[in-house]
Amino acid sequence: MGGAKMARPFRETLKTKDFIVTAEAGPGKGSNTEKLVEHVELLKDRVDGLNVTDNQSAVMRYPSLGTCLLIKEHGGEPILQITCRDRNRLAIQADLLFAYSRGINNVLCLTGDAIDTGDHKEAKPVFDLDSVQLIHLVHTLNSGKDMVGNELDGGVDFCIGASATPSADPIEPQLLKFQKKLDAGMDFIQTQAVYDMDELKRFMENFHKMDNIDGVKILAGIVPIWGAKMARYMNENVPGIYVPQYLIDEIDQAPKGTKAAKGIEMAGRLIRQIKEEKICDGVHIMAIGREERVPAILEAAGI
Amino acid sequence: MIIAERKPLEEIRNMLAGYKRILVVGCGTCVTICWAGGEKEVGILSSQLRLASSKDGNELSVMEAVVERQCEKEMVLEELGDKVQEVEAILSMGCGAGVQTMAELFEEKPIFPALNTTFIGMPEKEGLWLEMCGACGDCFLDRTGGICPVVRCAKGLLNGPCGGTRKGGKCEIDPEKDCAWVLIYRRLEKQGRLALMRKYYEPKNYRVVKRPGKIEALEA
Numbered sequence: 001m002g003g004a005k006m007a008r009p010f011r012e013t014l015k016t017k018d019f020i021v022t023a024e025a026g027p028g029k030g031s032n033t034e035k036l037v038e039h040v041e042l043l044k045d046r047v048d049g050l051n052v053t054d055n056q057s058a059v060m061r062y063p064s065l066g067t068c069l070l071i072k073e074h075g076g077e078p079i080l081q082i083t084c085r086d087r088n089r090l091a092i093q094a095d096l097l098f099a100y101s102r103g104i105n106n107v108l109c110l111t112g113d114a115i116d117t118g119d120h121k122e123a124k125p126v127f128d129l130d131s132v133q134l135i136h137l138v139h140t141l142n143s144g145k146d147m148v149g150n151e152l153d154g155g156v157d158f159c160i161g162a163s164a165t166p167s168a169d170p171i172e173p174q175l176l177k178f179q180k181k182l183d184a185g186m187d188f189i190q191t192q193a194v195y196d197m198d199e200l201k202r203f204m205e206n207f208h209k210m211d212n213i214d215g216v217k218i219l220a221g222i223v224p225i226w227g228a229k230m231a232r233y234m235n236e237n238v239p240g241i242y243v244p245q246y247l248i249d250e251i252d253q254a255p256k257g258t259k260a261a262k263g264i265e266m267a268g269r270l271i272r273q274i275k276e277e278k279i280c281d282g283v284h285i286m287a288i289g290r291e292e293r294v295p296a297i298l299e300a301a302g303i
Numbered sequence: 304m305i306i307a308e309r310k311p312l313e314e315i316r317n318m319l320a321g322y323k324r325i326l327v328v329g330c331g332t333c334v335t336i337c338w339a340g341g342e343k344e345v346g347i348l349s350s351q352l353r354l355a356s357s358k359d360g361n362e363l364s365v366m367e368a369v370v371e372r373q374c375e376k377e378m379v380l381e382e383l384g385d386k387v388q389e390v391e392a393i394l395s396m397g398c399g400a401g402v403q404t405m406a407e408l409f410e411e412k413p414i415f416p417a418l419n420t421t422f423i424g425m426p427e428k429e430g431l432w433l434e435m436c437g438a439c440g441d442c443f444l445d446r447t448g449g450i451c452p453v454v455r456c457a458k459g460l461l462n463g464p465c466g467g468t469r470k471g472g473k474c475e476i477d478p479e480k481d482c483a484w485v486l487i488y489r490r491l492e493k494q495g496r497l498a499l500m501r502k503y504y505e506p507k508n509y510r511v512v513k514r515p516g517k518i519e520a521l522e523a
Binding site: 112117131132164169170176183 | 457458459461462463465466467468469470475476482484485487488492501503504505506509
């Protein structure tokens with residue numbers, strides 16, 4: 001807590017570290033931050049950045065910005081996720097100024113899951129901007145101006161991330177959009193969950209053929225699975241996640257009481273392969289409410 | 304054309320509670336084509352209202368009329384003439400523009416909407432209408448192969464598909480719906496114009512149409 005040592009800026013980590021590991025911190029519903037702080041304390045020194053979801057799956061929760069402040073207070077390195085779903089261009093810029101003024105220097109620019117996937121289905125979707133426009137906006141703020149060209153009294157200097165979807169079918173329209181993100185200028189990209197290493201390799205082959213990729217780090221998204229039911233549920237309901245059948249079978253065949261260990265082993269195995277074969281520059285682990293298992297996953301991966 | 308759907312009978316009856324003489328007014332244009340407020344639908348709703356009222360032991364006098372275009376004042380006046388004087392309230396089966404045109408003309412009478420106006424679209428096949436245009440005032444169709452991402456993408460994205468696209472190019476929110484950006488990709492590919500999908504498009508200018516919208520012809 002108090003007197004916590006300063007975490008290494010994520011931008012510096014991206015430039016210098018061989019294999020980068022970030023983890024997702026998913027805020028809960030309500031003002032009780034006890035569990036969240038527990039997760040932050042557990043993970044802050046084990047990973048290079050803690051990446052906080054913004055009303056994930058369009059379910060209203062404790063905010064990304066508030067959680068990033070907590071991470072900062074506890075000596076971790078926060079990565080602020082901002083989606084375009086809930087705020088217009090004024091609110092997004094104001095939030096970014098606030099974040100930067102409080103030492104939150106990394107932002108992940110996302111479109112945001114559709115309102116229909118969440119728990120406030122009657123809400124008005126904003127989407128004043130899309131993710132590519134959001135990336136441009138952060139660059140504009142970084143240049144010392146707001147979106148309409150007014151000078152900022154006190155600028156910002158964000159390290160900018162975005163997402164990509166290697167499992168998209170068809171992949172071509174996704175790659176064209178990905179190229180626009182790269183054209184805008186990216187520091188890092190974290191992918192949606194990947195399970196199939198051949199698919200990730202194909203994605204990386206595509207990436208290496210794209211323009212404006214110098215210095216862009218790719219973190220593969222890892223979503224551990226804790227049971228066949230959960231995997232099938234995610235396939236049906238979570239946008240952008242496709243768990244292959246052979247992995248569903250593998251966790252299904254694990255005896256009762258060993259599913260958690262199996263899930264840890266399977267996630268660790270993926271990370272180990274990515275690291276050993278140098279498929280990409282690191283991983284982003286999304287344990288979705290099971291953050292306490294992340295250290296075990298890292299051990300299983302040999303990290 | 305404008306697409307609308309009829310409100311549930313109960314909701315309409317609640318709006319009309321207490322009135323004994325009403326005029327049901329359909330529209331002969333868009334809502335006739337989408338089976339929501341044409342002559343046939345006026346007849347059906349009027350019968351349902353009469354029947355439901357007499358079941359409840361109430362006498363409800365329902366007059367029927369159809370205006371060729373309910374959003375044109377002259378046509379409304381010509382068709383309805385003195386009928387309005389004979390009733391206590393008017394039930395419009397036009398779109399929101401029709402309802403408001405009549406409300407302007409007959410200020411002394413309460414006007415109730417029998418339809419929910421839903422979107423600008425086209426008939427895809429018998430009994431199926433799809434949204435096509437959001438009337439955004441800043442047409443984008445030249446860049447997208449004639450497919451509107453503003454309304455046909457669930458998030459109205461201008462620079463390509465979101466990461467939630469389902470296998471086979473379906474929409475995140477509905478596996479039955481095509482991802483608009485996959486459709487745009489295929490169309491532009493067919494035309495050899497994929498370079499358009501590589502271009503960055505700036506945030507939309509929402510000031511193009513100052514709401515409420517107003518257009519004045521120069522020679523009016």
